[in-house]
Amino acid sequence: MNFIESLEWRYATKRMNGEQISDEKLQHILDAVQLTPSSFGLTPYNVIVVQDPAIKEKLTPHCFNQPQIKESSALLIFAPWKNINDAHVDTYMHEIATTRGIPAEALTDFGNMIKGKINSSAPEDLHVWASKQAYIALGFGLAAAAVEAIDSTPMEGFNPAGVNEVLGLEAKGLSAVCMLALGYRDAPQDYLANAKKVRRDKEKLFIKY
Ligand SMILES: Cc1cc2nc3c(=O)[nH]c(=O)nc-3n(C[C@H](O)[C@H](O)[C@H](O)COP(=O)(O)O)c2cc1C
Numbered sequence: 001m002n003f004i005e006s007l008e009w010r011y012a013t014k015r016m017n018g019e020q021i022s023d024e025k026l027q028h029i030l031d032a033v034q035l036t037p038s039s040f041g042l043t044p045y046n047v048i049v050v051q052d053p054a055i056k057e058k059l060t061p062h063c064f065n066q067p068q069i070k071e072s073s074a075l076l077i078f079a080p081w082k083n084i085n086d087a088h089v090d091t092y093m094h095e096i097a098t099t100r101g102i103p104a105e106a107l108t109d110f111g112n113m114i115k116g117k118i119n120s121s122a123p124e125d126l127h128v129w130a131s132k133q134a135y136i137a138l139g140f141g142l143a144a145a146a147v148e149a150i151d152s153t154p155m156e157g158f159n160p161a162g163v164n165e166v167l168g169l170e171a172k173g174l175s176a177v178c179m180l181a182l183g184y185r186d187a188p189q190d191y192l193a194n195a196k197k198v199r200r201d202k203e204k205l206f207i208k209y
Contacts, residue, residue: 003147008197010146013153015190016071016183025148026074029182032144033076036137040114042092044084044130046174047137048077048167055166062162063179068153072181077163078138079174080130083123089114131177141180155179 001009026049033047050056051074060069069075081088093111097104118126138154145152156178163169163176187193199205 001149003143006146006149007143009149010142010152011192011195011197013068013151013181013183013185013190014192015186016068016073016151016153016181017186018071019073019184021073021150021182021184025150026182028148029076029141029144029150033137033141036133036140038133038136039129040092040110040117041096042084042088042114043133044088045078045080045134045137046172048079048169048174048176050075050077050167058166059158059163062166063155063158066153066155066157068155068181068183071186072153072183074182076141076180076182077167077176078134078178078180079164079169079172079176080127080134082127082170082173082175084118084126084130086115086119089118127175134177138178138180145180145182150182151185152183153181155181 030047030049036043038044050059053070056070056072056075059075060066063069089111092114093104093107096102096107121129142152142154158176158179160176164174167176169175185193
């Protein structure tokens, strides 16, 4: 399948059959998530990878009992940083300097520009900004899963406070905003398995100049 055929094949899977996906395929999807671009490259979020059935069990009631939580093979939970601060920027500058072999001083202006943005933004605006970055990673993970012929469900139908509590995210300075369940479709149980894709016509979606 080419990329567009993979995107046509995928759908937000409502029922999965519990079959495990291979480590190799999971790794490819995580590679794509890691390669996601972000504003300034800061990547102001973490991605929690849940494969433990006991944790999925605990998460289920906080996710409106959606069956994909338990039926998935792996659950990626995208959690933006709650308090983005200068230390995050300094760590990132250090990563750039060591990865590219350039002196830290060469990055002073870039670091100060990022610090200027974060220190002049209200905490709630920063959370929205960090969440946007996390949603791009969700999109990359979704697309990568399709390429790997792994079924998936993007999810924001959950109670963040409950999910944060189960995973101890508050203590890590994180708060969950969206998830990606990965696994294999249970076609006979899934009313959407053979449903036609509904998308707004290109003529209505795209505004051309
Ligand atoms: C950010 C986001 C959150 C979603 N949350 C849920 C969810 O909690 N549960 C669910 O079953 N589907 C969820 N969906 C799936 C959408 O309903 C679905 O992607 C949309 O109807 C388009 O259908 P398709 O993905 O099958 O092509 C979500 C999708 C996105 C992008």
